[in-house]
Amino acid sequence: MRLKLVDLQDGGSGVIVLLVCSDGACATTTGAAPQLFASALNFFAATQCFVPDKDHSFKKVPDLETFDFIIVGAGSAGSVVANRLSEVSHWNVLLLEAGAEPPIETEIPWLYRTLARTRYDWHYVTKNDGVKQKALKNPLAWIRGKVLGGSSSTNAMIYVRGNDHDFQTWVNEGNPSWTPENVNYYFKKAENFQDLKLLRDTGIFNTYGREGPLVVNTFNSTVRKLTKKILKSYSYIGIEEVLDVNAAEFHGKGFCAISRVTARSGVRESTYTAYLKKAKNRRNLKIITNAFVTKILLNVDAKAYGVEVEINGKRNRFLVKREVIVSGGVVNTPQLLMLSGIGPREHLLSKNISCIVDLPGVGNNLHDHLYVPVPIYGDEPEEEENKAELMFDVVKYLYNKTGYLAHTFLTDAIAFFSRSKDMAYPEFQSYTGIFLKNSTVRQFIDIYKDDVLESIVRYNADKSLYVKILNLLHPYSRGRIYLNTSNPYDYPIIHANYLGDDRDIQDTVDGIKILTKLVNTPYFKSIKAFIPRIHISECNEYKYPSDLYWRCYVTHMIASMSHQVGTSKMGPNPEDAVVNNFLKVHGVTGLRVIDASIMPFVTSGNTNAPAIMIGEMGSDMIKNEYLPK
């Protein structure tokens, strides 16, 4: 007997019936068999304990209660700080998070995309300048996690530390503690590397920490044949395959590898699962969810003495003996500082907020990794997966956490590369998304206007689409976060200013031109790969391919990789920086910022690992200051 899942309509209606087949002939069922199998599925699901955690907001904290430390935001960095500070049993710590408990969808890697535009996302939208990003249907949305674990609960799970050069630029900017050696110590402190096969490699063994709380591993993959072919293709254009991008030294034109990820046996590892779950029962740590901090309370001497917070529609005040730590992320941290009277004087006065500390840098220096898709069409890969097999992958996931649900992308190959052989750090990063013929590709790129989207997917009826996603790693352009009004519930204005500096356009074009060389490598040739012209009316006048076409394409098509940083820049000079080397806000006592917003320059890669490292190092800075040596 065989079981077969059949789509009722050609082209995939999504209406699936289960047929029981023997000797090649299939019969419809009475319903008993599907019921039996549905029960088995339920059984699998139940044995995997996919049960959400309880709401923490029950931990009632009386108004005006005093703590040693109050942390605003339980994200990638804030959760680390809450865990590390509450290790000191005589410190009383309060963690306030505007979002709720993570839902099951945060645990299953493939489902991370379904979290955007739900209650677990802040729903931020950037301000469009009317000149760029014209191929986008709407102003660009910025997804930010609003949940315990913050964006580490909703991100794509790729774990990249960055390059030594990145941290050296932080030191050169006047932040002496952030040497490559020191930051590597804190990466290691966080990590619990669990890919046992890879640990046999001495370089990898020496690179990663193995005793930290954060599990770093490789996706539980059962669909990696294609990834290997993609990696091999890079090697033909000078981008060498290595075992691990965090352990290998960047040299030559670049390197590529199967990516490391924050995954624990096929399930997401966020800072909620790694740091908070383990600490939440400590008597000296109180966590309140659905708690939106609206103001940092400052006295006349600019000393932080507490916070104002709304919990279930009720305003509370909590007081602090030592420090308030703001870990609200790149948008909310500068917003909260400005609402509290810390920021550019003229701007605050224009919003009727009295300026307690004039810090022009608050909200400034905003930058991000932009991305641009490079669509490559080709024949269907040999290891084509049909719908029925994908259905069985769901069962596989429930059974042993493998199959496509255990990934965030269908291929986990990442590449870093530069234009010149002499660079010590990468200028570009690239991922590959693969959409089989007649697939759901539209859903993944629905940010584009209908005619542009149709142009991208037009060959997908009988070809597979291998979308290369290109990131520009070190943009020159800088944007800014402004207050819209003095009401904390009014979203700030996000002026992202992608491509504001013209050099970013040509640099991105140069990155695209490197990627287009892939179509002439053996695997892509074997599938008759080609890169079609995308019809964007303003670009149709340019010859294809040409620099002018690609410049036009980039200007119209770029979007965000969600790696925003920089709005509370770390540096010695209060004229442009917000926090000093020890993450203390200039001109204020008892107030630090510990999150991705302190990065003076974005790192060469994904920003979750650096945000966690900042949480680790910031926590030790606090301990070093207050605990006896």
Ligand SMILES: Cc1cc2nc3c(=O)[nH]c(=O)nc-3n(C[C@H](O)[C@H](O)[C@H](O)COP(=O)(O)OP(=O)(O)OC[C@H]3O[C@@H](n4cnc5c(N)ncnc54)[C@H](O)[C@@H]3O)c2cc1C
């Ligand atoms: C969709 C997406 C995909 C990504 N993919 C990757 C990836 O694959 N790999 C990678 O390395 N990086 C990735 N990133 C980036 C990475 O996740 C972020 O850079 C990192 O999580 C930022 O950490 P953070 O601590 O600065 O902020 P967050 O993790 O965003 O935490 C901020 C927290 O503060 C809370 N908060 C904010 N304001 C208040 C307030 N006033 N009161 C109370 N609470 C508040 C928020 O709700 C949130 O929980 C991705 C990001 C997104 C959004």
